[in-house]
Amino acid sequence: MKVICLINMKGGVGKTTLSVNLCDCLARRNKAKVLLIDIDPQFNSTQCLMSTDEYINHLKNKRDTIINVYDRNVRPIISTVDGINDTEPKKIDEIEPILIKENFYLLPGNLELYRIEMSPGEGRENKLNKYIKSINEKYDFDYVIIDTPPTPSIWMTSALLASDYYLIPVKPDPISFTGLDLLQSIINERKENLDLKIECCGVVLTIVEPNTLVYSEAVNFLEGGRWKKYKFAKELHKRTKIARTQMSKTFILDLDDPQSKLNLVGIMNEMLKRINNE
Template sequence: MRKISFINMKGGVGKTTLSTNVAHCLANRENCKVLVVDIDPQFNATQCFFSGDKYIEYLKNNGKTILDLFKENVANISTVEGVTGIKSFNYSDIEPVQILDNLFMLPGNLNLYQIEISAGSGKENRLKKYLDEINKTYHFDYVIIDTPPTPSIWMVSALLASDYYIIPVKPDPLSYTGIELLQNIISQKKRDLDLNIKCMGIVLTIVEEGTIVFNKCMETIGKNKQLKDLLYKKYFKKRTDIAKFQLNQQFILDQSKDDIKLSLTGIVQEMIKRINDDETK
C-alpha cells in the first residue's frame, strides 16, 4: 500500500482536481485498488464523488466520514449508575464507501472544523493507524489523501500517514515561490516527528502555455536543479470544462478530449515509475 498526500499551502492550484483524477485513473486504467481520503475540512474531493443529495442520503444511512475517525465518544455520567454510554473505538468500524469497482473513499465532512486537536495529543496519528488497520481487510494498492491548503493538524495527520507527497503547482509567482516554504515546513515536521515521507515531485496545473507567466515559471524552475528534477514532464492545461465535469461527478477519463487524457495518464505513469524506482533503491 502506497500512501500519497497531495499538498500545497495555497488554494486554487488544482490540488483536488489532480488528486481525485489520479485516483480515478489508477483505479480505471492501472487496475489498482485505490482509497481516497478527504481530510480537507472544505471537503472538495468528496463533492467530486458525491452529489449533494447523494451525500446527505449517505449520512442518513449512517455512512462513515473522516469525522468519525477524530470525534470523541461522549460518556454519560450519573451519580447512581456511574459512567455509561462509552462505546469502544474500533478503526474497523469506519468502513470506506465503494465508488467504483476499484475505487473507495473515506469522505470528508464540514464538521471537521469543529474538532479541536492539540498537537502531541496522539490523535494526529489516527489516520495512520486507521489506514494500517483497514488495509488488513481491503488490501489497497494506493491511498490518495487530499489535504487542506493550510498548515494544520489535518496536514500533520496526512503527513504522518503518508509515504510520499506530491505538490500541485499553478505556474504563477505566488504558487511556485511557495514551494520552498512548503518544503521547509515539511522538513521541520520530518525532523520533529521522525517521518520518512518523501517528495514524489511537482505537477504543474492550470497551465496557460505561451504566456509570459508560464515561460517565466519554466525559466525559474529550470535554473533550480532541485525543482527541475522534481518537475513532472506532463502537466494540466487550463480547462474550464474539467471543473464543470467534476461538478457532475465525472472525471478526465470520462471526457472526449484526448490531450488532457494523455496528460493525466502520463502523470500517473511517471508517478508510478518514480515510486517504483524509490522502492528499488
Template sequence: MVKNGKVISIINMKGGVGKTALSVGISSFLAENRDKKILLIDSDPQFNATQAFIDPDKYEEDTKTIFQLFKPQTEIAERYVMPKKEELITNIQENLDILKGDLNLVLVNKSSDSGLIKRLKMFIKVNKLREEYDYIIIDCPPTLTLYTDSALISSDYYLIPNRIDRYSGIGIKSLNRAISDLIYSEDLELKCLGLVYTMVEDQLTQKQNDIKSELESSKAVEDIYIFSSNSSFVRDMQVGRQGPIAIRYGKSKKDISDIVDEMENRLSSIGGNNNG
C-alpha cells in the first residue's frame, strides 16, 4: 500500500535533553506496537541513535551511512549521483529501518558547497520514501550545522525535547531563531508539534517547578504547544541495564505510548502539507 509518510525532526539546540532517547523510543514504539513502517535517520555526528541498535565494534568500517549523502565531490566536473535507498538504508527489525549516522559528518560542516543542504530532502524524494514509510524520524544534532538545516528542510514537522533545568530555555531560543530564518530563506511549511519534557523526576522540586513555570510563561515558548505527557527519569535506562531503547523498560514504554498518542493527535489537529 502506498503511504503518505510524515517527516519529523526531533531537535533542540541544547545537548543532554534526551533527544536521541526520544527519537529511538518513538521510532521503535511505532514500529513494534503500532505496526507503522518507520525510517529513523541519524543525522547527529555522535551517532548515538545508531549505536542504540548496532554494536559500535561492528560499525567502524561501515560505509552504508548518511555521510554518503553529504560527502563532498572530489572532481568539480563530476555529476553527483543520488544513492538508491538500498545502498544506504539498513533494516533493524520488522517495520524499522535506519539511515545510520557517521562521525565523518563533522567534516561536512566545513564544506562550502551550498547544494549539500538539500541532499537529504532529495534522497527522500528521489527514492519515494514517503510512499514507503508512515513516519520518517530524524534525530538531529544539538548544534547549528549544514546537516541540521538539511534535516529541517526535509521535514514537515519538528518536535522539541526539553529537560527541566536552569538552562532549559537557551536551546529553545536558539532553535526559534534558526527555524524562523530557515522558514523565511527556504520558504518552508515547517510546523512545530510541540515541546516534550524529558527525564522528568517523579516529584519535582520547588526549584524545578519554578523553572518550568518561568519557561512556560516566557516569550520563547509562547506559541509552542506543551505536551501533557512526558518521559520520566528511569535510572535503569540511564545506566543501560537493558540498553538505551526506552520501550525495553515498563515505565518508559508507557511514557512513550502516551507521547505517541498525543503526537498523533497533534498531527491530526494541525494538519499541514508534505514538504517533499
C-alpha cells in the first residue's frame, strides 16, 4: 500500500479534481483498489462523489466520515426514556469507508472538522495514520489518496504523518508559484520536527492554458530551478466541462475529451513510476 497526499496551501488549484480523478483512473485503468480520504473541512471531494441527498442520508444513518477518525471522545446521549447515557466511539478499525464504484472507496469529509479543537502534541494528529494502517488489514488497498485542506494546519500535519509521498498540484500563475517554496519550507520543518520519512512525488501543473505567457513563465520557473526534477511531463488542462460536471459524479475518463484523458493517464503513470522506483 502506498499513501499519497495532495497538498497545496492555495485553494483553486485543481487539487480536488486531481485527487478524485487519479483515484478513478487507478481503479478503472489499473484495476487497483483505492481509498480516497477527504480531510478538507470543505469536503469538496465528497461533494464530487456523493449527491446532497446521498450525503444527508449517510449522516442520518450514522455512517462514518472523517470526523469518526479524529473525534474519539465519549459523548453523552440524552434520552427522555433512559436519561443520560454515554456513547463510546467506534474502534478505529471499525470505521468503514463507502464503495463509490468498483475498486474505488471513499471516507467522506465532514464540515464538523471545524469544531474539533486539535492542538499539536495531544496525539490526534496521529489518528489518520493509525486508521489507514488498521483499515488496510481488512480492505488491502493498493493506494490511499488524501485530499488535504489549503492551509498549513494540523490537518495538513496529520496527512503528512500518514503519507509516504506528497504530490503538489500547482496552477501556472505567479501567485501560485510564490507559495511553492514556502510550502516546501513548511513541509521540511514538519519533517525535521516530527522525523517524517515522506518524500515529494512531484509537481503537476493544473488548470493549464497552453500558449499563454503565464504558462510559459511557469514552465521556465519549474524547469530552471530546483523544481525541475519534480515537474510532471503531463498537465491537467483547463476545461469548462470538467468544472461543470465534476459535482455530478462525472469523471474525466467519462468525457468526450481525448486530450484530457491522455493527460490524466499520463499523470497517473508518472506518479506510479515515481513512487514505485524507490
